[in-house]
Amino acid sequence: MSGSGASTTTETGNTFLGDVCVNVERWTRKAVHNPTAFLLEIVVATFSLVLFTAVFGDVGAVALERAGFADVEYVTYLLPAVLMQATMGSAFSSGMGLVRDLESGMFEKTVVTPMSWTAVFTGKAAAELARIVVQLLAVVGLAVAMGAGIETGAVGVVGIVAVCLLVGLLFMAVSNVVGLLARDEEVINAASMLFMFPLLFLSPAFVPMSEDIEFVAAFNPITYGVDAVRALVLGEDVLTVLSISRFGGLADTLVPAVAVLVALNLVVGAVAIRLLARASSATAA
Amino acid sequence: MADTSARRQRDDTAETRAAAADGTPSIDVEHLELTYGDGTRAVEGVTFSVPRGEFFGFLGPNGAGKTTTIKVLATLLEPTSGRVRVNGHDVTADRTAVRASIGYMAQETSVDEELTARENLAFACDAYGVARGERGERIDDLLDLVDLADVADTPAGNFSGGMKKRLDAATALVHDPELVFLDEPTTGLDPKARNRLWEYFERINERGTTVFLTTQYLEEADRLCDRLAVIRDGRIVEDGSPDELKRRVGGEVLELEIDGSSEITESAAEVVRDAATLDPAATVEAVDGAVRVTARDAGALGPDLLLALSDAGVTVTGFAVAEPTLDDVFFAIADESVDALEAHGTRPTDGDDTAGRHRTEVDA
Numbered sequence: 001m002s003g004s005g006a007s008t009t010t011e012t013g014n015t016f017l018g019d020v021c022v023n024v025e026r027w028t029r030k031a032v033h034n035p036t037a038f039l040l041e042i043v044v045a046t047f048s049l050v051l052f053t054a055v056f057g058d059v060g061a062v063a064l065e066r067a068g069f070a071d072v073e074y075v076t077y078l079l080p081a082v083l084m085q086a087t088m089g090s091a092f093s094s095g096m097g098l099v100r101d102l103e104s105g106m107f108e109k110t111v112v113t114p115m116s117w118t119a120v121f122t123g124k125a126a127a128e129l130a131r132i133v134v135q136l137l138a139v140v141g142l143a144v145a146m147g148a149g150i151e152t153g154a155v156g157v158v159g160i161v162a163v164c165l166l167v168g169l170l171f172m173a174v175s176n177v178v179g180l181l182a183r184d185e186e187v188i189n190a191a192s193m194l195f196m197f198p199l200l201f202l203s204p205a206f207v208p209m210s211e212d213i214e215f216v217a218a219f220n221p222i223t224y225g226v227d228a229v230r231a232l233v234l235g236e237d238v239l240t241v242l243s244i245s246r247f248g249g250l251a252d253t254l255v256p257a258v259a260v261l262v263a264l265n266l267v268v269g270a271v272a273i274r275l276l277a278r279a280s281s282a283t284a285a
Numbered sequence: 286m287a288d289t290s291a292r293r294q295r296d297d298t299a300e301t302r303a304a305a306a307d308g309t310p311s312i313d314v315e316h317l318e319l320t321y322g323d324g325t326r327a328v329e330g331v332t333f334s335v336p337r338g339e340f341f342g343f344l345g346p347n348g349a350g351k352t353t354t355i356k357v358l359a360t361l362l363e364p365t366s367g368r369v370r371v372n373g374h375d376v377t378a379d380r381t382a383v384r385a386s387i388g389y390m391a392q393e394t395s396v397d398e399e400l401t402a403r404e405n406l407a408f409a410c411d412a413y414g415v416a417r418g419e420r421g422e423r424i425d426d427l428l429d430l431v432d433l434a435d436v437a438d439t440p441a442g443n444f445s446g447g448m449k450k451r452l453d454a455a456t457a458l459v460h461d462p463e464l465v466f467l468d469e470p471t472t473g474l475d476p477k478a479r480n481r482l483w484e485y486f487e488r489i490n491e492r493g494t495t496v497f498l499t500t501q502y503l504e505e506a507d508r509l510c511d512r513l514a515v516i517r518d519g520r521i522v523e524d525g526s527p528d529e530l531k532r533r534v535g536g537e538v539l540e541l542e543i544d545g546s547s548e549i550t551e552s553a554a555e556v557v558r559d560a561a562t563l564d565p566a567a568t569v570e571a572v573d574g575a576v577r578v579t580a581r582d583a584g585a586l587g588p589d590l591l592l593a594l595s596d597a598g599v600t601v602t603g604f605a606v607a608e609p610t611l612d613d614v615f616f617a618i619a620d621e622s623v624d625a626l627e628a629h630g631t632r633p634t635d636g637d638d639t640a641g642r643h644r645t646e647v648d649a
Contacts, residue, residue, distance in 0.1 A: 022408065030399040104396070106395055282361055
């Protein structure tokens with residue numbers, strides 16, 4: 001080997017933000033190449049909007065009137081439920097991507113680069129959140145076309161997206177934890193069903209709740225997501241499981257609901273980050 | 286490749302130049318021990334070093350500690366004790382510097398099947414911080430090297446196993462690392478794909494890259510490596526060039542095919558034992574219509590033995606001398622110790638060993 005061959009590219013000039021962007025690009029490219037899952041989530045949301053409105057429209061109107069939403073269209077009432085459903089569905093694909101990386105060896109390949117693992121996962125999460133935003137806007141657009149009204153306007157839509165992303169982050173964390181523990185796509189798939197349906201139906205997502213399940217719904221994160229989004233859609237306090245009146249108007253729903261979601265994110269996020277850190281570290285486990 | 290050396294010069298940091306000048310080895314391992322969380326001692330006190338530019342082979346059966354060692358060197362596992370320096374950097378204290386200076390090809394093919402070959406390489410370039418201006422040229426260069434230029438924009442999921450391996454190898458080289466780790470890179474490939482990959486590895490080494498290869502294919506080690514270490518039960522039990530190892534383990538094998546029944550072959554073996562002045566380690570055995578002589582200088586004994594057999598009235602129909610192969614080294618080591626084996630003959634007795642070079646997969 002000649003002298004000129006004895007070379008090493010030592011420290012890279014990569015910044016944290018640069019590394020984040022690299023990973024945003026990778027995961028976005030993957031989604032663009034294989035958009036099926038992404039599009040399917042929008043299709044399912046569309047079906048839900050159309051079918052639930054058609055099937056439950058009349059029953060829904062009665063239930064809404066009895067619950068004090070007499071002047072609310074059912075499609076308007078339903079919108080938060082469908083947004084939650086799309087958000088959760090997409091969030092679970094985060095764990096799937098992780099498991100696929102673990103199985104394909106791309107996880108290890110990424111760990112052995114000079115990029116910091118925090119940048120790697122921040123980038124991956126950012127790409128996934130961006131994907132959710134696009135899905136949410138598509139669903140909101142569709143719902144508005146179907147006659148749903150958003151009382152709080154464009155600012156409200158930003159708020160709606162923000163609340164959904166909080167729910168999205170929470171279930172991304174859940175799916176990553178499941179992925180790291182089970183290391184099996186099938187398990188994540190099953191987990192997504194296991195979380196999605198009970199949580200959506202044990203909340204005021206589709207119809208106002210009877211008092212019997214309100215007690216259970218109080219422990220359901222989706223209740224807070226649905227109520228916060230609904231408060232923004234209707235422009236009023238709709239929180240069912242807690243009665244808070246110190247902030248006034250829709251903030252009586254928004255503040256406690258967001259507080260609950262942030263707290264849950266901190267707890268589950270901490271677990272997910274711990275597990276990701278352990279998986280990325282060099283300890284001989 | 287004048288522009289390449291210019292680039293390399295520019296990329297060199299002062300530290301690396303100093304390291305190259307004082308002859309710091311690419312890999313320097315002293316008393317490495319690694320114990321897993323469950324108490325398994327995978328590596329027990331391994332010491333070795335690999336000079337720059339060498340094609341170094343790490344040989345051993347499954348579970349011997351090959352992958353564990355390579356993972357420590359590539360910063361994927363922290364040593365339990367011992368000192369490990371790669372390209373002059375400590376693998377624990379200076380992890381990022383080690384990572385930036387090495388390429389790593391894992392045992393399992395690791396490519397993103399949803400991305401095209403070019404996108405896989407682009408991601409690797411980004412991950413290793415290859416300067417923007419150099420990326421396009423570097424990617425084209427590597428696609429040519431591994432012969433994937435024609436399918437550069439095809440998703441890797443559509444590739445054959447061999448193509449994926451080649452892409453995987455190329456992604457480990459985007460930053461022009463001084464040292465590349467190849468962990469059983471040809472396992473599971475057909476012979477043609479394997480041969481092709483070997484050519485690429487040779488080319489990479491000729492370009493000045495130090496190569497650390499683990500393998501259980503002895504033919505692979507023989508063909509590619511300047512030097513070998515054999516690891517068994519977490520310890521290095523042999524170390525040397527392929528030729529040295531072969532010489533150390535045993536001699537040549539002379540096979541004399543005998544015309545006639547097994548009794549005639551047996552008596553022919555007696556004639557050989559009486560006729561030749563064999564060294565004490567040599568063996569003579571009658572096997573399936575042939576007399577097999579294993580000795581340091583078995584080939585040189587040939588003419589004398591033919592004469593003696595002819596005098597005894599035995600018809601010899603064939604005559605072959607085989608050089609020892611790395612298989613012999615491997616089997617010798619698998620059989621506890623080289624010394625014990627030299628006393629019993631170094632050949633596996635499956636009769637399939639006359640070819641000087643053949644592929645043997647060993648599952649120990």
